[in-house]
Amino acid sequence: NAGVTQTPKFRILKIGQSMTLQCTQDMNHNYMYWYRQDPGMGLKLIYYSVGAGITDKGEVPNGYNVSRSTTEDFPLRLELAAPSQTSVYFCASSPLPPGTGVGYGYTFGSGTRLTVV
Amino acid sequence: KNEVEQSPQNLTAQEGEFITINCSYSVGISALHWLQQHPGGGIVSLFMLSSGKKKHGRLIATINIQEKHSSLHITASHPRDSAVYICAVRPEMYSGGGADGLTFGKGTHLIIQP
Numbered sequence: 688n689a690g691v692t693q694t695p696k697f698r699i700l701k702i703g704q705s706m707t708l709q710c711t712q713d714m715n716h717n718y719m720y721w722y723r724q725d726p727g728m729g730l731k732l733i734y735y736s737v738g739a740g741i742t743d744k745g746e747v748p749n750g751y752n753v754s755r756s757t758t759e760d761f762p763l764r765l766e767l768a769a770p771s772q773t774s775v776y777f778c779a780s781s782p783l784p785p786g787t788g789v790g791y792g793y794t795f796g797s798g799t800r801l802t803v804v
Numbered sequence: 805k806n807e808v809e810q811s812p813q814n815l816t817a818q819e820g821e822f823i824t825i826n827c828s829y830s831v832g833i834s835a836l837h838w839l840q841q842h843p844g845g846g847i848v849s850l851f852m853l854s855s856g857k858k859k860h861g862r863l864i865a866t867i868n869i870q871e872k873h874s875s876l877h878i879t880a881s882h883p884r885d886s887a888v889y890i891c892a893v894r895p896e897m898y899s900g901g902g903a904d905g906l907t908f909g910k911g912t913h914l915i916i917q918p
Contacts, residue, residue: 720904729808729890729908777847781904792849793837793904800845 689713693778693796700768700803708763708799710778716794718781719761720745721753723774724798730777736761768803775800810891810909818917823878825912827891830872834896838865838876841888841911850876850889881916888913 691712700706712719721733732745736755750772752764761780765772778796807830817823827836838850851858851865853874858865862881867874878885888911895905 718904727910729910730892730906731908732904732906735904775845779847792852793839794849795839795847798845798847 691778691780691794691796693776693799695799696797697800698802700765700801702768702770702803704768705764705766706768706801708765708776708778708801710761710763710796711759712761712778712780712794713759714780714782714794715758716780716782717758718783719755720779720781720793721751721761721763722777722779723747724777725774733763733776765801770803773801773803808891808893808907808909810889810912812912813910814913814915816915816917817881819882821881821916823881823885823914823916825876825889825891825914827874827876827893827909828872829874829891829893829907831893832896833869833872833893835894836867836874837892837894837906838874839890839892841890843887847890878914883916883918886915 694709717738720735722730724730731747733747733751734745734753736742739755739758742753742755755761776799779793781793809828811826836853840848840850853865853867862879864877890911891909892906
């Protein structure tokens with residue numbers, strides 16, 4: 688089925704370890720996003736991309752890095768994992784610039800639940 | 805600072821009841837989104853509104869720009885509607901380039917009992 692695929696679904700990391708959360712979409716969307724969702728809080732934007740080769744910081748980028756070498760893939764890298772990065776991570780994509788069109792929506796991945804111990 | 809407040813935080817209702825979830829925000833906006841997060845964690849985009857009203861099946865979303873308020877209604881509610889419903893807004897004067905500029909509410913946890 689078309690959509691956004693995230694892997695892994697669950698992961699436990701030790702403090703100081705690194706990992707990459709994978710995100711792939713097959714809808715040819717230019718806009719891709721990484722969010723984190725903490726318990727009892729709203730989603731927060733970590734990084735976003737407006738197309739291959741172009742990325743920028745969101746609201747909470749510290750401790751993360753991204754790359755966008757292709758339209759399809761937007762991996763999120765955690766370097767030196769910390770307990771504060773325990774969260775649920777969502778990747779999303781959209782076809783149009785935010786707020787510029789009616790009827791467009793975001794397509795979200797199923798999420799990655801990360802625990803740092 | 806843009807604040808998004810949802811009410812109620814938690815709602816339990818019986819199957820068949822008419823459900824209303826409210827979203828209030830503090831700044832002028834260009835768009836408001838309603839999202840549904842399933843018990844398994846997946847998020848689905850339900851509506852994007854900039855004015856008026858939209859309907860999809862048993863779901864209706866309305867927005868009052870002057871009042872800075874939106875409502876999500878569910879008619880003839882069913883246990884499969886049980887989920888967290890999230891409101892998110894994009895400020896009218898947002899100038900952050902390609903970032904979505906969205907501020908998300910904390911969500912309304914809805915349980916529909918058979």
